[in-house]
Amino acid sequence: MPDVRTREHTVTLADGRLEVSWAAATDVGRRREVNQDAVLAEFPLFVVADGMGGHIGGEIASTSAIDRLRPVAESGAVTPKALEKALSRAVKDIAAHPEATDDGTGTTVTGFYFDAAASDPHWVTLNIGDSRVYLVRDGQIVQITTDHSVVQELIAAGRLSPEEAENHPYGNVITRAVGPSDSVKPDYVRLDLVDGDRFVVCSDGLTKELTDYGIQHFLSEHADPGEAVSEMMDAALENGGRDNISVIVVNVAASGDRYTGSSPDED
Incomplete structure (x- = not known):
C-alpha cells in the first residue's frame, strides 16, 4: 500500500x-x-461509504454518495439539510443504472463534520448502515454511531451477545442503507469540541479484523494520522482482509479555555 499522507487544516x-x-x-x-x-476526507466533512449489491452495483452506490457529498464538503456549509439533499440525489444516480442496480443496491454513509455556524462550534456524526465512527477521548475509545444491522438489533433486544455477534450468519445484513428502497435521513449525534480528541471513521472491513481495543492500540502507538491509518490497514490485511477496508483518522487540537474535556451528548 502506498504511503498515506497526513493533511492539515486550521480554523x-x-x-x-x-x-x-x-x-x-x-x-x-x-x-x-x-x-x-x-472515502471522502475534506475538511469539514469526513465520510466512509461501503457499497453493496451485485458485482458493480455497490461500487456505483458508494461512488454516487461520495460524489454528491463532495460539493457539500467543498462549500464548507455542512448541514443535515444539505447532506440529505445530496444523498437524495445519490439515490437517483444509483437508480439511473438499472442494468447494474436494483432494490438491493445501496451504501452505508457514515462519518462526521465540523459545525462552526453555531455559537458553540461542535462536531456532528452522521450514520446510515454499519460503518462506524469511534472517538478516543481521555484515553478511552467509544463507538459513537450505532450499527443499523440485524445483529445489532438482536444485541439491543438481549437475544445475542457482542461475542456471539462476531460470527453470526447475518453479520453482513444491514437494516438501513442509502439506496432505492431506503430513507436518506441519517442518525445524528452532537459532540463537543475538545482538545486532544481523535476520531476514526471506518467500514466494517476494518472492524471485522480489528477489535475496538486493537484500533485504540494503533492510535496510541502512532500520533500521526497517516502512520495510524497505515498500521491499521496493514494489520487488517494481515488478519485476513476478508472485505474492502476503509479508514479515516482525524486528530483534533483546539486552543481556548472552553475546549476542555467533557462527555459526548446525544441529540
Missing part, C-alpha cells in the same frame, strides 16, 4: 483556534475483486 474560532490533521485510505482487501468502498 480561527471566536474564542480560540482549531487545528485538524487527518489521513485516509481504502483497500480492496485480500478476498474481493472490486473495492465497493469510497
Whole structure:
C-alpha cells in the first residue's frame, strides 16, 4: 500500500483556534475483486461509504454518495439539510443504472463534520448502515454511531451477545442503507469540541479484523494520522482482509479555555 499522507487544516474560532490533521485510505482487501468502498476526507466533512449489491452495483452506490457529498464538503456549509439533499440525489444516480442496480443496491454513509455556524462550534456524526465512527477521548475509545444491522438489533433486544455477534450468519445484513428502497435521513449525534480528541471513521472491513481495543492500540502507538491509518490497514490485511477496508483518522487540537474535556451528548 502506498504511503498515506497526513493533511492539515486550521480554523480561527471566536474564542480560540482549531487545528485538524487527518489521513485516509481504502483497500480492496485480500478476498474481493472490486473495492465497493469510497472515502471522502475534506475538511469539514469526513465520510466512509461501503457499497453493496451485485458485482458493480455497490461500487456505483458508494461512488454516487461520495460524489454528491463532495460539493457539500467543498462549500464548507455542512448541514443535515444539505447532506440529505445530496444523498437524495445519490439515490437517483444509483437508480439511473438499472442494468447494474436494483432494490438491493445501496451504501452505508457514515462519518462526521465540523459545525462552526453555531455559537458553540461542535462536531456532528452522521450514520446510515454499519460503518462506524469511534472517538478516543481521555484515553478511552467509544463507538459513537450505532450499527443499523440485524445483529445489532438482536444485541439491543438481549437475544445475542457482542461475542456471539462476531460470527453470526447475518453479520453482513444491514437494516438501513442509502439506496432505492431506503430513507436518506441519517442518525445524528452532537459532540463537543475538545482538545486532544481523535476520531476514526471506518467500514466494517476494518472492524471485522480489528477489535475496538486493537484500533485504540494503533492510535496510541502512532500520533500521526497517516502512520495510524497505515498500521491499521496493514494489520487488517494481515488478519485476513476478508472485505474492502476503509479508514479515516482525524486528530483534533483546539486552543481556548472552553475546549476542555467533557462527555459526548446525544441529540
